[in-house]
Amino acid sequence: MSQVSTKRYLSKTAKNIKPSGIRRFFDLANQMEDVISLGVGEPDFVTSWNVCEAAYAAMENGYTAYSANAGLMELREAISGYLTKQFKLRYQPASEIIVTTGASQAIDLAFRALVDPGDEVLIHEPSFVAYAPIVQLAGGIPIPVEASAESAFKLLPQQLEAKITDKTKLVLLCFPNNPTGATLDETELGKIAEVVKKHDLLVLSDEIYAELSYDKAHVSIASIHDMKERTILISGFSKAFAMTGWRLGYLAGPEVFIQAMLKIHQYTMMCAPTIAQHGALEALTNGLEDVTKMVTSYRQRRNFFVKACNQIGLECHKPGGAFYAFPSIHKLGLSSEEFAEELLKEEKVAVVPGSVFGLGGQGHIRCSYAASMDNLQKAIERMDRFLAKRI
Amino acid sequence: MNEKDLEIAQILEGGARLSTDSIADMVELEKEEVEKIIKSLEEKGIILNYQAVINWDKAPVNGGVAAMIDVKVTPKRDIGFDGVAERIYRFPEVKAVYLMSGAYDLSVQVEGKTMKEVAYFVSNKLSTVDSVLSTTTHFLLKKYKHDGVIFESGQKDKRAVVSP
Numbered sequence: 001m002s003q004v005s006t007k008r009y010l011s012k013t014a015k016n017i018k019p020s021g022i023r024r025f026f027d028l029a030n031q032m033e034d035v036i037s038l039g040v041g042e043p044d045f046v047t048s049w050n051v052c053e054a055a056y057a058a059m060e061n062g063y064t065a066y067s068a069n070a071g072l073m074e075l076r077e078a079i080s081g082y083l084t085k086q087f088k089l090r091y092q093p094a095s096e097i098i099v100t101t102g103a104s105q106a107i108d109l110a111f112r113a114l115v116d117p118g119d120e121v122l123i124h125e126p127s128f129v130a131y132a133p134i135v136q137l138a139g140g141i142p143i144p145v146e147a148s149a150e151s152a153f154k155l156l157p158q159q160l161e162a163k164i165t166d167k168t169k170l171v172l173l174c175f176p177n178n179p180t181g182a183t184l185d186e187t188e189l190g191k192i193a194e195v196v197k198k199h200d201l202l203v204l205s206d207e208i209y210a211e212l213s214y215d216k217a218h219v220s221i222a223s224i225h226d227m228k229e230r231t232i233l234i235s236g237f238s239k240a241f242a243m244t245g246w247r248l249g250y251l252a253g254p255e256v257f258i259q260a261m262l263k264i265h266q267y268t269m270m271c272a273p274t275i276a277q278h279g280a281l282e283a284l285t286n287g288l289e290d291v292t293k294m295v296t297s298y299r300q301r302r303n304f305f306v307k308a309c310n311q312i313g314l315e316c317h318k319p320g321g322a323f324y325a326f327p328s329i330h331k332l333g334l335s336s337e338e339f340a341e342e343l344l345k346e347e348k349v350a351v352v353p354g355s356v357f358g359l360g361g362q363g364h365i366r367c368s369y370a371a372s373m374d375n376l377q378k379a380i381e382r383m384d385r386f387l388a389k390r391i
Numbered sequence: 392m393n394e395k396d397l398e399i400a401q402i403l404e405g406g407a408r409l410s411t412d413s414i415a416d417m418v419e420l421e422k423e424e425v426e427k428i429i430k431s432l433e434e435k436g437i438i439l440n441y442q443a444v445i446n447w448d449k450a451p452v453n454g455g456v457a458a459m460i461d462v463k464v465t466p467k468r469d470i471g472f473d474g475v476a477e478r479i480y481r482f483p484e485v486k487a488v489y490l491m492s493g494a495y496d497l498s499v500q501v502e503g504k505t506m507k508e509v510a511y512f513v514s515n516k517l518s519t520v521d522s523v524l525s526t527t528t529h530f531l532l533k534k535y536k537h538d539g540v541i542f543e544s545g546q547k548d549k550r551a552v553v554s555p
Contacts, residue, residue: 022555029552039553129555300402300417307416350552373409373417 013137020129021356025340029350036379038367039350041178043242043323045297047279048290051243054282058275067274069266071099071250075277078284079250087210087220089233091252098262099272099280103208103236103249105265108134110204110232110251111170113260115140119169121204124155125358126326128178128206132358141167146359149328152317153180153360157191164195170202173221176209179357179366180326181302181319186219193224202257203231208249209322211240211291214299216320222252229254239322240291241283246276298323298369305369305376312384313391323370326354330363332390340365347382392437395420399428400437407441444540448533457486457502457531458509460517461495463524472496475522484512495527506530 007015029039058064070076076093083089091097100106107130115121117139123131125144132142145163147155160171173192176183184192196203203221210218222231236249251261265271302319309316309327316327329339336353343349354364369376392400398418402409411429415422432438447454464475472490479499480488487500499517503509513528534542 020555022553026551026553032552035552037548037550037552040550041555042550044548044550296398296401300398303419304413304416352553373406373413377413 017133017136020133022129022352025337025350025352025356028341029344032344032348035344035348035350036371036375036382037350038369038371038376038379039352040368040370041324042244042370043239043294044370044372045242045294047241047243047246048283048287050286051241051279051283055275055279058278063274063278065274067099067271067277069271070097070262071272072274072277072281075099075281075284076250078281079252082284083233083252087207087218088223089220089228089252092255095255096252096258098251098258098265099277100236100249100251100265101269101272102247103206103234103238104130105247105269106234106236106249106251107131107204107206108137109261109264110234110257111135111138111140112264113257114170114202114204114232116169118167120165120167121170121172122160122163122168123172123358124160124174126153126177126179126354126361126364127172127174127357129356131172131174135172140169143168144359147177147180147182148360149317149364153177153182153326154184154188155182155192157195160192161195161199164199164201168199168201170204171196172204172206174206174208176213176218176319176321178209178322179324179352179354179361180317181322181324183213183216183218183320185216186224189219189221190224193221193227196230197226201230203227204234205231206234208234208236208239210235212295212298212323213321214295214302218321232257237280237283240294241280241287242294243276243279243283246273246279248272248276248280301369301371301373301376304373305367305380308376308380309367309383312380313387314383323368325367325369326364327367328364332387334390336362336365343383343386347386349379349382349386396428396432396437399425400432403429403438403441444538446534446542448542455502455504456506456509457500458513459529459531460499460501460513461491461527461529462497462499462517463526464496465522465524466496467522475520478520478522479517482512482516484509484516 076097079097080091080093111134115138119140120143121135121140122143122145124147135142143163145159147153205221207220222228222233232253234251237243306316306318306325314327316325336355340351340353352366354361354366395418402414411422411425415425466472467474476488484501484503485499486502489498491498501509513526518526
C-alpha cells in the first residue's frame with residue numbers, strides 16, 4: 001500500500017488556520033460527566049413548539065425543495081418587517097436581504113465579497129472566535145482592536161481610529177458582544193460611526209444578540225445617520241428564538257454589496273434549508289412573545305449571577321446584553337486556561353477561558369448564564385469553594 | 392399589581408424554592424422589599440399556596456388514583472352554581488372544582504387511595520348532594536403534563552458542555 005503524503009495535499013490556508021481555542025477545552029469538558037456547564041454559547045430554552053410545528057407542516061406540505069437563492073420571499077418580507085419594527089431599519093426584501101445558513105455563513109459571505117488579499121479588517125476584541133479566521137480565509141488581515149475591561153469592554157472610537165491604516169477596509173462590530181456582553185448605545189455608536197465615515201470604511205455589524213438587550217433597547221449602527229449605505233447587518237434566529245441547530249441567519253445591506261454576496265451564496269450554499277426557513281417565518285410571525293419571556297428570564301439570571309460573582313470575589317462588570325458574564329480572575333494569578341481547567345477538574349464547572357476570545361480576554365472567563373437558576377446557584381457555590389482555597 | 396409584583400409572582404410560579412435573597416438579586420430589589428411584596432401578594436390572595444409538582448408514578452409508594460368527574464347540576468335559587476360548588480369542594484377527597492361551559496356544569500377532580508374509594512365517594516357522597524343531576528367519572532390513567540410541567544419528556548439539557 002502506497003503511503004500518501006497528506007501534508008502535501010493540505011492547502012496553505014487550511015494549514016495556517018489555527019484551531020479554535022474553544023475546541024481543546026470543548027474536548028476536555030465534554031468527556032466529563034455531571035458537569036455544570038456555563039460554557040455554552042446557546043440558549044437553554046428549546047425552540048418554541050409552534051416553530052417546530054411549522055417545520056413539520058412544511059414537510060407534510062411538500063416544501064422540501066430548494067428555495068430561491070436569497071431565501072423564501074415570505075421570509076425575507078418578514079425579516080424586512082421585523083427589522084423595521086424592532087430597529088427602525090428599512091431593507092428591500094427582493095434585493096437587500098439574503099437568508100443564510102446561520103449567521104456564521106453570513107459573516108463568511110460578507111468577508112468573501114468585500115475583502116481582497118491584503119485588506120485589513122478591524123475587529124474589536126475580545127470577540128467571537130470565528131471572526132479573525134474567516135477574515136484570513138478570505139485573504140484579509142485581521143487587526144485586533146482591544147476593548148478593555150476598564151471601559152466595560154465598550155469599543156472606544158479613539159482605540160478604533162488608532163488602528164486604521166491605508167489598507168483598512170472594514171470594521172467588524174458585534175454588540176451586544178460575545179463574550180463580554182458589552183453593548184453600545186446610540187451616542188457611543190454615533191462616535192464610532194464618525195470614525196468610520198471619516199476614513200470611508202464599511203461596517204460589518206453582527207447583531208445576533210440584538211434582542212437580548214436588557215437595560216436599553218438595542219440600536220443598530222445601520223440606523224445612525226448616513227450609516228445604512230456603509231453597513232452590512234448580520235443577524236439570525238439562533239440566539240433570540242432559541243434555534244441554534246436550525247442554522248438560519250441573514251444579511252441585510254445596500255443592494256450592490258448584497259447582490260455580490262448572493263453570487264457567492266448561490267455557488268457555494270445554493271440556499272438555506274427550506275424547512276428551517278418555514279420555521280423561521282413562524283418565529284417572526286408569531287414568536288416574539290416567546291422572545292420577550294426568554295429575555296425576561298435571561299435578565300433575571302444576569303442580575304443574580306453577576307451580583308453573586310462580585311460577592312464571591314470575581315469582579316464582574318454588568319453586561320448590558322447577550323447571555324454572558326465576563327468576570328476577571330486577575331487576582332488569582334492564574335491564566336484563564338489554568339483557571340478554567342482547574343475549576344473543571346476540581347469542581348466540575350465548565351467555563352470558557354477568556355483568552356480564546358483574543359486581546360483583553362486573558363485574565364477573564366466567559367460564563368454563560370443561559371442555565372437554570374438551580375444550576376447557576378450550584379455553580380456559584382462551587383466557584384466560591386474553588387476561590388476560597390486560593391484567595 | 393405593578394411590574395415588580397408581577398415579575399416576583401411569575402418567578403415564584405416557576406420555582407417557589409428560590410430564596411428571597413436570590414429573588415431580590417434577580418429583580419434588583421432589596422431583600423426586605425421583596426419580602427414585603429410577597430407578603431402583600433399573599434394577603435391579597437394572589438399567591439394562594441406554594442406547591443411541589445410531584446410525579447407520584449416515580450415515587451416508591453403505592454400511588455393513589457385520581458378521577459375527573461363531569462357533574463350536571465341544577466343551580467340553586469339565589470346562590471346559583473357557587474353554592475353547589477361549595478358543597479362539593481368542601482369534601483377533602485375533592486382536589487379541584489371548575490365551572491365549565493358545554494355539556495356539563497362542574498368538573499370535579501377527586502383523589503383516593505383506591506378506585507373503590509373514589510367510586511364510593513361518587514356514589515355515596517357526590518351523587519347524593521342536593522342539585523346533582525348526574526355524574527360521569529373518568530379515571531386518570533397517566534399524567535403527561537400537569538400545571539405546565541411535562542412529566543416524561545426528554546427534558547435533559549441536550550447542549551454540548553462547551554460551545555462557541
